[in-house]
Amino acid sequence: MKIVLASASPRRKQLLETMGISFDVIVSDVDETIKDHSDPESIVKELAHRKAFAVMDKIKAPAIIIGADTIVVGDNILGKPRDDEDAKSMLKSLSGKTHRVMTGVSIIDNVNDYRVTHCEITKVFFKELSMNEIDGYIKTREHIDKAGAYAIQGKAALFVKKIEGDYNNVVGLPIYILGELLHKHFNLHLF
Numbered sequence: 807m808k809i810v811l812a813s814a815s816p817r818r819k820q821l822l823e824t825m826g827i828s829f830d831v832i833v834s835d836v837d838e839t840i841k842d843h844s845d846p847e848s849i850v851k852e853l854a855h856r857k858a859f860a861v862m863d864k865i866k867a868p869a870i871i872i873g874a875d876t877i878v879v880g881d882n883i884l885g886k887p888r889d890d891e892d893a894k895s896m897l898k899s900l901s902g903k904t905h906r907v908m909t910g911v912s913i914i915d916n917v918n919d920y921r922v923t924h925c926e927i928t929k930v931f932f933k934e935l936s937m938n939e940i941d942g943y944i945k946t947r948e949h950i951d952k953a954g955a956y957a958i959q960g961k962a963a964l965f966v967k968k969i970e971g972d973y974n975n976v977v978g979l980p981i982y983i984l985g986e987l988l989h990k991h992f993n994l995h996l997f
């Protein structure tokens with residue numbers, strides 16, 4: 807059975823490669839606007855599902871399609887920063903506090919239309935950030951295209967005191983739970 811990753815994220819592609827399975831990447835444009843009053847878990851699950859579902863339409867062959875979406879939940883729900891100012895205010899809001907990184911994962915089997923959706927949560931504990939650290943971080947340009955305006959896999963590792971949960975989930979794909987779901991629900995043998 808063909809496996810398709812419905813994501814343009816190079817991080818997700820790299821993480822899925824660590825599972826040692828072969829897969830194709832097919833991306834589709836989806837509308838990522840959401841209702842303001844939705845709870846964060848429903849938002850990431852809905853967006854992950856939209857991404858997988860949009861790609862399902864493009865595939866004729868039998869396939870398992872995987873979509874994902876990551877947000878950072880602190881005082882507010884944070885997606886990707888619009889610009890440098892937005893990134894700075896996101897980092898200020900995360901400074902000295904604990905936030906949750908949520909990744910929604912949606913898996914669809916297009917043969918029988920069987921679907922599984924999951925939201926994985928990792929707690930991230932940030933140190934208190936000085937203006938010098940925030941400005942210096944923005945100069946690295948790492949914040950671009952990252953939920954919450956930081957990359958734990960990059961220099962922002964210097965801001966993270968500890969985490970609780972799956973590290974890979976913060977980077978964009980919760981490999982442990984994805985493996986469990988593919989095995990249990992889609993009978994995929996990873997070993």
Ligand SMILES: Cc1cn([C@H]2C[C@H](O)[C@@H](COP(=O)(O)OP(=O)(O)OP(=O)(O)O)O2)c(=O)[nH]c1=O
Nearest residue numbers: 813814815875876952953956957958976977978
């Ligand atoms: C918090 C955090 C997020 N991120 C990334 C993971 C995601 O790629 C990105 C959140 O954006 P998403 O909208 O989840 O995904 P994407 O637009 O990159 O890819 P696609 O929609 O095509 O699947 O933030 C990191 O790389 N490191 C981090 O520490």
